[in-house]
Amino acid sequence: MxxxxxxxxxxxxxxxxxxxxxxxxxxxxxxxxxxxxxxxxxxxxxxxxxxxxxxxxxxxxxxxxxxxxxxxxxxxxxxxxxxxxxxxxxxVVRDEQLYVANVRRYFDVVAARGELPPLDGLLAENYHGHDPANEQDTIGMDAMRREIREWRAGFDFAFTVEDQIAEGDKVCTRWSWKGRHTGEFLGIPPTGREVTTTGTTVFRCGADGKIVEGWWQYDRLGLMEQLGELDVLEV
Missing domain, CATH: 3.30.70.100 (Alpha-Beta Plaits)
Known part of the structure; x- marks a missing residue:
């Protein structure tokens, strides 16, 4: 203890x-x-x-x-x-790292079944997302909600938080992701396949605990291979 x-x-x-x-x-x-x-x-x-x-x-x-x-x-x-x-x-009988708790809740909320809940308590209105797989950064909560909806429309999925490290206003999360491809995603018709990927996200939090910036790194190439897209390219 x-x-x-x-x-x-x-x-x-x-x-x-x-x-x-x-x-x-x-x-x-x-x-x-x-x-x-x-x-x-x-x-x-x-x-x-x-x-x-x-x-x-x-x-x-x-x-x-x-x-x-x-x-x-x-x-x-x-x-x-x-x-x-x-x-x-x-x-120590209780140790709440509030930024860590907010980030962990974010991963639970975006994967929850049903309608996407409001993200007001999790994301700042001026959220800035960096994802090398996207042509442009994701700017603003509305843009982030649209991106989350694209993933939710394409997959039934869940995150597993493997590790979290916090320092100052940043929280680094190593996660694994598992989903079933049930809808169109990036123009790819649903395959019904179960797919997995792993990644790391560094979030920066504001003084109120809300996430204001995020840097995403994950195995998108491996995900595309599991969806059969690399096979199509090879042909």
């Missing part, structure tokens, strides 16, 4: 403290188990800082804490503080 440690401290020597953190990162490289470190400064008190350090588990945090470099840095850090830091140990 993910473990988070909060270090609440006051210091007028933050630059030195910052260099100390860099030293710890350098000296413990390859042996520490911390996965994420964040330092915030109190807007109403320039000497008040909170560091948040994330670990895979409490046990991993203790292993890192017992490194000799960690012990040395700890004592150096106390010397830079105006008063004794306060440590709070937290076991």
């Amino acid at each position: 993910t473990f988070v440690q909060l270090i609440d401290c006051r210091t007028s020597r933050f630059d030195e403290m910052n260099r100390l953190v860099d030293t710890w990162l350098e000296q413990t490289g390859g042996r520490r188990s911390a996965t994420h470190s964040l330092i915030g400064k109190d807007r109403s008190d320039a000497s008040h800082f909170i560091e948040i350090v994330e670990f895979p588990s409490y046990e991993e945090a203790m292993r890192t804490s017992n490194l000799p470099e960690t012990d040395r840095i700890f004592h150096d850090m106390i010397a830079l503080c105006d008063e004794m830091p306060v440590f709070t140990d937290l076991v």
Whole structure:
């Protein structure tokens, strides 16, 4: 279970403290188990800082804490503080990455059976889509809805999210897609074939969580081959 440690401290020597953190990162490289470190400064008190350090588990945090470099840095850090830091140990009981949740919901919604639901809560009105298979970028929510309807008219399909990685305002999703060709698609009459493809999409989200830009990469050539279109070209 993910473990988070909060270090609440006051210091007028933050630059030195910052260099100390860099030293710890350098000296413990390859042996520490911390996965994420964040330092915030109190807007109403320039000497008040909170560091948040994330670990895979409490046990991993203790292993890192017992490194000799960690012990040395700890004592150096106390010397830079105006008063004794306060440590709070937290076991994470809920972790919602809201951009990730919105992107995952997008893949579910576009594949849902029946009429395409409104996408207002998922896509920004000025959505900008990049797909190398298209001659032009997809600009605007209405254009994206038309593109989604083309796929839905041609296939009964579903996405499976294989992996998701989030950093800042971007969410990268590795997905697989499986569908049955039940309607005309790009001028290809329905074949009834079951087809699959895989791809990766990087979405950029706005401050409100809505998707404002997307970069799509997927095996469109393989999809066309499964639909029998490459056989036609070879003949």
